[in-house]
Amino acid sequence: AAKNAGKDQIAVFEPGLRDAQLERTRLTAELRRALAGDEFTLNYQPVVNLIDGDICGVEALLRWTPTGGRPVRPDIFIPVAEETGLIVPIGRWVLEQACADARRWHERYGISVAVNVSGRQLREDGFGAMVLETLVRHELPEGALTLEITESMLLATTPAETQRLIGVLDALREHGVRIALDDFGTGYSSLAYLRTLPVDVLKIDRSFTIALTEEGPHQTQAFTKAIMELSASLHLDTVVEGVETSEQAALLQQMGRPLAQGYLFSPPVPAPRVDELLDTAPWRNAA
Numbered sequence: 001a002a003k004n005a006g007k008d009q010i011a012v013f014e015p016g017l018r019d020a021q022l023e024r025t026r027l028t029a030e031l032r033r034a035l036a037g038d039e040f041t042l043n044y045q046p047v048v049n050l051i052d053g054d055i056c057g058v059e060a061l062l063r064w065t066p067t068g069g070r071p072v073r074p075d076i077f078i079p080v081a082e083e084t085g086l087i088v089p090i091g092r093w094v095l096e097q098a099c100a101d102a103r104r105w106h107e108r109y110g111i112s113v114a115v116n117v118s119g120r121q122l123r124e125d126g127f128g129a130m131v132l133e134t135l136v137r138h139e140l141p142e143g144a145l146t147l148e149i150t151e152s153m154l155l156a157t158t159p160a161e162t163q164r165l166i167g168v169l170d171a172l173r174e175h176g177v178r179i180a181l182d183d184f185g186t187g188y189s190s191l192a193y194l195r196t197l198p199v200d201v202l203k204i205d206r207s208f209t210i211a212l213t214e215e216g217p218h219q220t221q222a223f224t225k226a227i228m229e230l231s232a233s234l235h236l237d238t239v240v241e242g243v244e245t246s247e248q249a250a251l252l253q254q255m256g257r258p259l260a261q262g263y264l265f266s267p268p269v270p271a272p273r274v275d276e277l278l279d280t281a282p283w284r285n286a287a
């Protein structure tokens, strides 16, 4: 019986594995054509100050629709782009596009545009110089650009390499680039990284937002609160991700009035829509 079970397992899992491999190969080939084919766009999601309802920043989120096909989710294609190294040229395109839009928004509204950066990009020789060159070319002042990194991108590196990457981030900060630690609280060593990483912003992962209103022990709320207090005591900006309900927003206000990002306010939207939102300030409190 055990032998049969083993055979069944192989029969079940082999085609699945092969399909996954085929799918990755197909995606890779399509991704290679995507940049040349103008298939990428950026959407932007506002970050809202819960005290006054003002938009204080936007996060650039990459969208890919293969020509003649349906949109592919970032969760699907970003990991493939990272594995193949295609994230390097793609990331350069994202930064270029985001900086072009950031100029106008920073001038008129003083907001910062956040760009997600993969470990692969950060480790690439010349990454810091490339970012600075882009800032200069677009005449972006200090504070106009935020780079979002995750703690996990430092996991696979040696201590010496980690030191080098911290040096790259430090140099960027000296030129007015803000550094945000994304998905905070999901890694294994969040606190350890907070001590070593040069950061200006903590983005608290959506799982903590969900925990706010979850049934069950009060401890779930306590975790979110503790992270917010930690962030405040380190004088970091705190952005709470994935705020979907007014109940969550109200609780967050009571807890420490952080900045919030989520579907309650807006999904990621095309650049022209961001201009409209900045002009009409739909969440600004009536004075």
Ligand code: C2E
Residues within 6 Å of the ligand: 045, 060, 061, 062, 073, 074, 075, 078, 087, 091, 094, 116, 117, 118, 148, 182, 183, 206, 241, 242, 243, 244, 261, 262, 263, 264, 267, 268
């Ligand atoms: P992230 O940086 O943590 O971005 C937040 C994700 O949460 C986005 O998903 C956003 O659309 C989604 N989101 C925002 N508000 C809500 C909400 O209220 N509820 C829920 N359920 N989700 C919400 P998206 O756009 O699918 O991106 C997924 C991930 O892909 C990003 O997570 C980021 O890690 C990566 N990514 C996206 N664009 C880029 C890029 O240009 N470069 C790199 N390297 N990674 C990117």
Ligand code: MG
Residues within 6 Å of the ligand: 059, 116, 148, 182
């Ligand atoms: Mg992000």
Ligand code: MG
Residues within 6 Å of the ligand: 182, 183, 203, 241
């Ligand atoms: Mg995030």
Ligand code: MG
Residues within 6 Å of the ligand: 182, 183, 205, 206, 241
């Ligand atoms: Mg997240």
